[in-house]
Amino acid sequence: MQDAQSLYKSEKTKRIRLIQILSVSLVAAFLGSLSLGSIYIAPIDVLKSIGHGLFPAWVDSPSQVTYTIISVVRIPRCLLAILAGFALGVSGAVMQSTLRNPLVSPFTLGLSSAASFGAALIIVSGPMIFGAFFNKSINFGIGPFYVSSVLVVISAFAFGILSMLIVLAIGRINDQSRSIVILGGVIIGYLFQAGVTALKYISEDGALREITIWLMGGMWGASWKSVLPLIPIVLVCCAVLYRKAVLFNALSGGDDVAKTLGVDVPKFRRDTLLVATLCTSACIAFTGIIGFIGLMSPHICRMMIGNDQRYLLPASTLMGALILLISDTAARMILAPVELPVGVLMYLIGGAFFIYLITSGRGRGME
Amino acid sequence: MKLEITGLNQGYGKKEILFDINAIADAGKVTSILGPNGSGKSTLIKTVTGILPYSVGNVTFDGRELSGLDLGERAKLISYVPQSFSYMSYTSVMETVMTGRTPHMGWEPGDRDLEAVQESLAFMDIESLSDLNINELSGGQRQRVFIARALAQESKFMMFDEPTSSLDIKYQIETMKKLHALAHNRNIGLVVAMHDLNLVLRYSDEVILLKGGRVHSRGSPREIISEESLRDVYGVESEIVEGRDGRTYIHMMDV
Numbered sequence: 001m002q003d004a005q006s007l008y009k010s011e012k013t014k015r016i017r018l019i020q021i022l023s024v025s026l027v028a029a030f031l032g033s034l035s036l037g038s039i040y041i042a043p044i045d046v047l048k049s050i051g052h053g054l055f056p057a058w059v060d061s062p063s064q065v066t067y068t069i070i071s072v073v074r075i076p077r078c079l080l081a082i083l084a085g086f087a088l089g090v091s092g093a094v095m096q097s098t099l100r101n102p103l104v105s106p107f108t109l110g111l112s113s114a115a116s117f118g119a120a121l122i123i124v125s126g127p128m129i130f131g132a133f134f135n136k137s138i139n140f141g142i143g144p145f146y147v148s149s150v151l152v153v154i155s156a157f158a159f160g161i162l163s164m165l166i167v168l169a170i171g172r173i174n175d176q177s178r179s180i181v182i183l184g185g186v187i188i189g190y191l192f193q194a195g196v197t198a199l200k201y202i203s204e205d206g207a208l209r210e211i212t213i214w215l216m217g218g219m220w221g222a223s224w225k226s227v228l229p230l231i232p233i234v235l236v237c238c239a240v241l242y243r244k245a246v247l248f249n250a251l252s253g254g255d256d257v258a259k260t261l262g263v264d265v266p267k268f269r270r271d272t273l274l275v276a277t278l279c280t281s282a283c284i285a286f287t288g289i290i291g292f293i294g295l296m297s298p299h300i301c302r303m304m305i306g307n308d309q310r311y312l313l314p315a316s317t318l319m320g321a322l323i324l325l326i327s328d329t330a331a332r333m334i335l336a337p338v339e340l341p342v343g344v345l346m347y348l349i350g351g352a353f354f355i356y357l358i359t360s361g362r363g364r365g366m367e
Numbered sequence: 368m369k370l371e372i373t374g375l376n377q378g379y380g381k382k383e384i385l386f387d388i389n390a391i392a393d394a395g396k397v398t399s400i401l402g403p404n405g406s407g408k409s410t411l412i413k414t415v416t417g418i419l420p421y422s423v424g425n426v427t428f429d430g431r432e433l434s435g436l437d438l439g440e441r442a443k444l445i446s447y448v449p450q451s452f453s454y455m456s457y458t459s460v461m462e463t464v465m466t467g468r469t470p471h472m473g474w475e476p477g478d479r480d481l482e483a484v485q486e487s488l489a490f491m492d493i494e495s496l497s498d499l500n501i502n503e504l505s506g507g508q509r510q511r512v513f514i515a516r517a518l519a520q521e522s523k524f525m526m527f528d529e530p531t532s533s534l535d536i537k538y539q540i541e542t543m544k545k546l547h548a549l550a551h552n553r554n555i556g557l558v559v560a561m562h563d564l565n566l567v568l569r570y571s572d573e574v575i576l577l578k579g580g581r582v583h584s585r586g587s588p589r590e591i592i593s594e595e596s597l598r599d600v601y602g603v604e605s606e607i608v609e610g611r612d613g614r615t616y617i618h619m620m621d622v
Contacts, residue, residue, distance in 0.1 A: 004485040007461055007498055008476070100455060243474075249462065250469040253516065254453030256418045261469040261520070262442035306500070307458040310474065 015311035018304055022318035026082070029322055033078045033329040034070055038337040041066055050075075077222035081328040081342075082321040083230045084219075084283040085293060089320020090238050091276035092294030093301075093313050097248040098272045099178045105294035106280045108182070109273075110163045110189030112289050115281060117192040118159030119288070120199040120211045122151045145225065152214070153226075153285040160281025161274075163188050168270050176266040177255070181273070217288035217343025219328050226286045237279035238317055244272060248309035290343045292350025293320045299357070323349075368394040368429050368523050370415060370556060375424030377407075377414050384410045385580045388424065392573065394523060394556040397547055399567045399588070402577030403601050408560035409450060409528050411577070415558065416447045416526045428524070442470035446520040450528040450560075452509050454501045460512050461497040464488060467519030487518040490545065506533035514542065518549075524556040531563065539563065543570040564592055564617045576600060589615065 034046045041049075044062075049070035051059030061067040088106065095104045106112055126134045126148055137146050163185075168176065170184035200211055213220075247268055250261040258265050284290065301315040324342070327349060331340040370392040377385040385407045392398035400408045413419045415426055417433055426433040428444060436444065446467070454463065464487055468480040476484075488494045491511045501509060510533040517525055530546070531539040547570040550557045561567050567574060567588055574591040576583040578600045584591050597605045597617070604620040 003494075004461055004488065004497065005478075005481045008465075008481055011459070011461075011498075097455070100453065102456065246469060246472070246474055250466050252453075252455040252458055253463065253466055253513070254449060256413065256416075256449055257447060257453070257466075257516075259418050259438075260416050260442060260445060260447040261466065262438040263469070264438055302457045306462065307455045308462050 011306070011308075012311075015305045015308065015315070018301070019311065019315050019318065022315060022322060026318055026322050026325070029325050029329075030078055030082065033081075033325055034074045036329055037069075037074065037332050039069065041070065046070060072224075076224050076227045077219045077328070078325060079227045080219050080222040080230070080283075080286060081325045083227065083234045084287045084290060085297075085321030085324035086234050086238060086317045087279040087283040087320075088290065088293040088324070089297040090241055090313055090317040091280040092296075092320070093298035093309070093316035094241055094248070094272055094276040095294070096298050097307075097309055097312075098251060098269050099182055100252065100254070101178065101182060102299065103295070104182060104185075105292075106277075106284075107291055107294065108189070109167060109185030110187075110192060111160050111185075111277055111280060112284065112291070113189040113192035113196065114163030115156040115160040115284050116215055116289055117195045117199070118155035118157070118162075119152045119214045119285075120196050120203075121159075122148070122155040123207050123210045123214070124199045124203045126151055149221070153221075156285035157281045159192070160284065161277060163192065164273055164277040168273065171266075171270075176269045178269070181269065213341070214288040215343075216341035217284075217290040217346070218331070218339070218341045219287060221286045221288075230282055230286070233282045234279050237275050238313075240275050241272060242310075242313055244268070245308075245310040245313055248272075248313075249307075252307065288343060290324065290346055292346045292353075293324055296350050296353055297323060368556060370524060370558070371425070371427045371430075372411075372415065373425045373427075375411075375414065375421060375426060377410055377419060377421050377423075383580065385414070388582055390575045390582060390585055392524070392556050392558050395550055395554040396572035397550050397557045397559060397570055398573040398575065399571040400558065400560045400575045400577060401562075401564070401567060401591075401600075402583075406577040406600075407580040408577060410580075411575075412447075412526050412528050412558065412560050416445050417441050418447070439470055442520070442522070444522055445524045445526060446517040446522040448513050448517045448525070448527045448530055450532065452513055454509075456500065456502045458501050459497070460493060460499055460501060460504070461488070463501050463512055464497075464515045464519050467516040470520065483519045483521060487515040490518055490549075491515040492541075507535060507538055510534055511538070511542070514546075522555075524558065527557065527559040529560055529562060531561075531566065539566060546570070564597075568592055568615055568617065592617065 031046060035041045035043050045066050048059060048062045049067045052061040052067060053071050092105045095109060096102055134148050166188055167181055167184040171181040174180045200208055247263050250263050251258045255265045297320040298316040301312055301319050305311055305315060327345050328342045331342040331345045334340055372388050372390045375385060375388040400411060402408050414421050464484050465476060468476060468483060472480045488497055491514055493511050493515060496508060514530060531542055534542060543566050546557055549555055571588045574588045575585045576591050576596060583600050584596060594605050594607060597603050603622055606618040606620055608616050608618050610616050
């Protein structure tokens with residue numbers, strides 16, 4: 001029998017090891033993803049391209065075409081997959097912990113449906129509201145932006161945040177009790193889903209296609225212009241949530257116990273859900289709907305290292321990025337040069353994973 | 368240290384539960400709250416822990432109003448063991464007990480935090496379970512883990528809502544014996560909502576008997592638990608008998 005001190009140390013070592021393994025795997029997957037695609041680029045040329053991009057005076061570019069593929073197409077795409085994976089992984093873990101429900105994710109809380117509605121609303125009504133301006137491109141000094149794409153991103157983001165604000169407003173009637181928040185999320189999700197269906201019904205063929213593609217989710221929108229603003233948003237949100245990890249642990253014993261441990265539960269729940277929503281909405285505004293990662297990453301990590309949020313949150317963040325990056329690379333490869341929407345692939349992987357989890361008995365601890 | 372409740376009213380929305388409660392609980396003593404289902408025991412416990420805010424009456428700890436304490440200060444003063452357990456799967460026993468250190472520790476537990484966890488596990492005799500997940504335990508084992516979590520909090524007062532409800536008779540006696548010793552040896556104030564009158568008679572120093580949200584009577588267990596009071600409050604016919612060990616026991620007869 002181990003005493004608390006040595007048990008704590010051995011558990012901590014195990015958890016840090018998983019985070020290290022995930023970090024190394026993510027770097028490896030990142031480099032692998034850069035080299036794989038419809039055109040294969042040798043790893044040494046990938047490294048040279050990265051080196052040339054960072055230190056142009058010291059490292060020669062392999063060839064202009066290779067350098068362009070790597071720096072303009074693949075790096076932003078892989079970074080978008082990583083950032084979206086970070087956001088979905090950490091948000092799923094945070095939502096499950098703060099609401100103490102293993103089935104909660106950005107999906108079940110209505111956020112994805114609301115973002116879909118935001119995107120569909122602009123795709124359908126944008127040309128009517130903005131006229132010719134909608135299809136123009138404008139230049140903010142860092143290259144051209146299509147007005148339509150910018151508005152879709154802004155609208156998806158805004159509706160994502162709006163849905164959580166509505167859920168939290170509903171939650172206020174009972175001190176943000178978790179059942180009210182979860183129920184509120186599910187209801188809001190259905191309402192926005194009804195809105196998306198209605199918009200699809202009245203949309204023209206072109207808009208319908210655009211909505212369908214957006215709903216499938218993918219890294220098509222990746223560019224440095226989309227990745228750069230996401231980096232600080234996602235990293236700051238992750239840091240803010242990691243700092244609260246001990247309070248997430250306190251909440252695991254229930255709202256009443258957490259209150260007697262010094263946690264202002266309604267405020268904590270509201271704040272952490274808003275931060276998780278902020279980073280998820282920002283990412284899915286660019287990628288479209290990508291399901292299952294927010295649900296799957298925390299579960300996989302929880303089975304491996306337990307529920308201590310100080311380690312579960314970073315592990316789930318990294319796991320989300322790793323799964324999405326590998327899936328996105330597979331989506332590019334499976335039917336190359338045709339690209340599968342990664343969202344579709346995620347449903348397949350996620351569904352298979354959960355069936356395995358339940359039938360293998362490994363999910364027995366999921367109560 | 369003294370917990371003093373004066374003129375306390377409490378309710379949920381428009382439904383009033385507690386009316387004009389006046390009571391005292393001292394450090395170093397076990398104060399039991401007795402009463403039938405719906406008499407307001409849990410509500411009273413949740414009010415004096417600060418879980419339920421109150422607007423009428425006063426709850427003071429050595430003269431300091433509970434509602435005026437900040438959350439961190441309150442967490443060092445009062446711990447709580449609920450009637451029903453809430454937990455996340457894949458959380459180990461040690462981690463559950465360690466959450467009791469939340470008011471004391473930063474992001475990383477220090478040596479004192481781990482010592483307190485160890486002591487609490489040992490006190491509740493669950494050291495051998497410390498690396499198991501909480502969802503792998505029996506109801507009784509879980510109850511002991513939650514008591515250990517409250518012990519690790521090292522508060523001046525501990526509030527229990529039916530701490531022996533999931534325990535078998537051996538652990539009921541053992542747990543109450545330990546809690547009684549804890550109160551007396553470490554000068555901790557224990558406030559315990561209970562149903563088992565024989566355990567109350569044996570391990571309580573003071574009793575608050577509730578009926579319909581009001582204090583029916585309060586005093587020492589022997590004074591308060593009588594055939595008349597049980598008939599009046601519970602509607603139960605009983606007999607107070609002396610056991611072979613010289614202690615007093617309640618024998619329930621009929622309703």
